[in-house]
Amino acid sequence: MNPTILPPLPFPNLFLLFSVLVFSSLLPTSESTDHYYLQNCQPKSCGNLINVSFPFWFRSLQPDYCGYPAFELRCENDTTKLSIPEEDYHVLDISYDKRTITVSMARFASSDTCLLPYYNLSFSLTPFTISSLNRELVFVYNCSARKDGFVAITCHNNRSYAYLGGTYRIEESEGSFGSCYTVVMPVLTSPDPDVKKYPQLLANGFLLNWTSPDCSECSRSKGQCGYNNETRNFMCICPDRAHWRSCYEGSSKTALTVGLSTAGGLSFIIFCLLCFLLYRRKKKKQFAKSNLFDRNTSLMMSKFECEQGSSLTSPIFSYDELHEATNGFDASNELGDGGFGTVYKGNLKDGRVVAVKRLYENNYRRLEQFMNEVKILSLLRHQNLVTLYGCTSRRSRELLLVYEFIPNGTVADHLHGSHASESLLPWKVRLSIAIETADALNYLHSIEPQIIHRDVKTTNILLDNSFHVKVADFGLSRLLPLDATHVSTAPQGTAGYVDPEYHQCYQLTDKSDVYSFGVVLMELVSSMPAVDISRDRNEVNLSSLAIRKIQQQELDEFVDRRLGYDSDYRIKVMISEVAALGLRCLHSEGEVRPGIKEVLEILRAIEKSGWKSDDSLLADTQMKEEARLLKSGSPYSPDSVTDRWKSSSSSMTSFTT
Known part of the structure; x- marks a missing residue:
């Protein structure tokens, strides 16, 4: 290999850089600015709470980078308040050693004897869990007879009673008292508690456990723990800048910055020499990185061709062929963003309409996602998964993937996107979409x-012309080893869909897909997007909104009324059952969620029982529209990725009223 000759920096550029650094050495360093950020995040006090610090922070007293969003506090009239989606709480005490917080519901602070809880507490999708150190304060309403050991609540006329039980049980206690409507509240009690003083027990609050990233390493390095709103991760705020874990990281870079700041006193010749050496080293690194990428690209593509070539009908396409099929990757043929590449519509010479995904940029991370999708899709054959036709050779000038073309947009387009105003997806079609998506995920989770x-x-x-499902975009997918229960990996996915347990514990399991599918079910029921910043701050995530509405028996305020929820009892029952199933999928603990196989079986049972006399419904206006949609295409179009493929990168209870 011939040696690479690197040109020196032009003299005018060196002189300009030298002048800038000379004058910058006379200015204050950035350290004073970063000290300002450090001071902003110093511990604060409010009322009886002293030295409140990370991960908790006060909105009115500190910037939002001083703590995690879920730990936001408010100081109002010397009272510290914590907001959870369903309720406001008064914070009575915080223990950083035990990682507990004592709170009481704000509406019980007055100890009014007639203020009673009417729903069980839920802290799902939050970093808080109810401690087992609490005791159970049980309330029952509308009872047919008085319960032994219960104290009558005389200010209510609905035969209400209260009872102080033993250790608080984490599992749901609702329904354990027969025909009574039951609510179980956690309480902290004195050594000799009196159930008759239940208003005071409620006012005294209860104990929550909380979890957050470890701050000790940052604190030991004289830094201030904080939260990076852009990466949504922990950061350590230091005198020089923000680091990942501690101020010790990157200390050499800090020393270099200080050295350059004082370089104005050095001679011009020495400074020019230093700049020249730095420039030369940088060019060498770029040259080495380019060679490394080329070698890895060749190796990975070669491995794909050897191992997967025989499993695809036509795995290798030429660049010129795909360039011609997409009219030179013309912008008018662009279908959208496919995760790690732009997707274009193309017409092959053999008559097939295809979708061509073009890698964004030649870096190794993008290449890994590209090859991951090739590896995954080459193993799969299922009617509800998009088919990979092939890819370009490792010798091609660009990396391209070729898929079957799905012409009818995405489910998001039809629910709340570009197609939402054209026609309403009827409930029968939505239920079918849920079943076919669950069937595809069940296939992925069942194979080895x-x-x-x-x-x-x-x-x-994606949806074909007959509204059948094609699940796409496997760039982030992972193969789970046969002997493993999970994969430890940094959380990836799309905001609003990411499993909170996966985000917190960095452990990816099949139940992570179940959580995401639960969000999809809620979209199908409500026609609302998974994330909408125009909604109330506690309802930006659709999962939080759905959980609150269902737990408060307000499903009728959540569903899309146009589906026939008010006019057709069978649709009302099915929507209620699907919402209840979605609620189980959204449980904060993965082990409690059902497996995707069980989800599929339940959805099929809902469909079967709901449409037993389907013929009688065809007279309904909604069913006529559905019939028109379903007859407009043939079953499973063989050349069926979407006209606007938009993607970004990452016990059943009936609630019928």
């Missing part, structure tokens, strides 16, 4: 090795 999609969302669920 198991595949976890990791980016299940309505923009990755």
